[in-house]
Amino acid sequence: MHLTLQQLRLFEAVARLGSYTQAAKELFITQPAVSIQIKRLEDQAGLPLFEHVGKKTFPTTAGKMMYDASLDILNRVEDLKISIEELKGTVKGTLQMSVVTTSKYFIPNLLGAFLQQYPDVEPKLKFTNRARVIERLMNNDDDFVVMGQAPEDDNLESYPFLNNIIGIVAPADHPLTNKKNITIEELAKQRFLIREIGSGTRYVFDQLLKEHGVKIEPYMELGSSEAIKQAVMAGLGIAVLSLHSVQLERDVNKLTVLDVEGFPLKRRWYAVHLKGRKLSLVARTFLDFILEESHRIMGVEYD
Ligand code: PGA
8 A cells, every 4th residue: 555644644634523624724735635635545445435424524444444543653653753853862843732821921931941941942832721722632732731720531641830829809999908808708799700611710710609609690701811800900890810810910009819718729730741642852851841940930929
């Protein structure tokens, strides 16, 4: 059989995504180019590899065999690349990561310090919400991901690194600013600004309300912690936020953290990858770097 790696990559993407169009988009080529290459593979196999039901594309029995083989071959080639890189012993090449949006308040600092030591590393970062990060984690799309709480799953390897302190943030002149030990019930009467479903910050908030058996009617839902922060400063309401995101505003007394019973929550940030993943030299070096250096680089401990 005459197969090329590119054909196997295309084939794998079509089988995984169930669509020629989606595969073409992911690999930045045209849809007819995908069809031609799949047709060539089918000619080689002498059997159809996909069947089309409605708008979806499913692998046939031969297609399933081809899919398993292409995963084996592509993973082997990836491992080979990593081993050769290690043999050369140079920390260079791509570092592919997905990180939750809230980590934009510390990941650039960590990366900046790392790149000073290893300038040949090419970082590729995707900032997206927790749900999307988990999706990419399960697809093994990244070297590793960063999120606020690793999902409980035996197939995952997770490494806690920086503290993630979560508090109830309000404008500095809020009536509850000087009140001590505010109860959750009292808090629930306030206007709350919350993140979208799929956000890790929202997840923490929902868990908290569930634990206390408290229900609230959120005043407004916003798609990013930055938007929430601006809305809190504008006096639209209060919000649960990771204190990394409000450091500057607290320093200049625009925002304050309320003294609420059970708060602040002391959590960690985690680097996570699938257990079987063989980390590249670049990824392993960056992971070791953040495990050892992140507290020193970020300096502050929030309270
Ligand atoms: P988020 O995630 O940026 O999606 O809210 C934060 C987290 O994982 O804690």
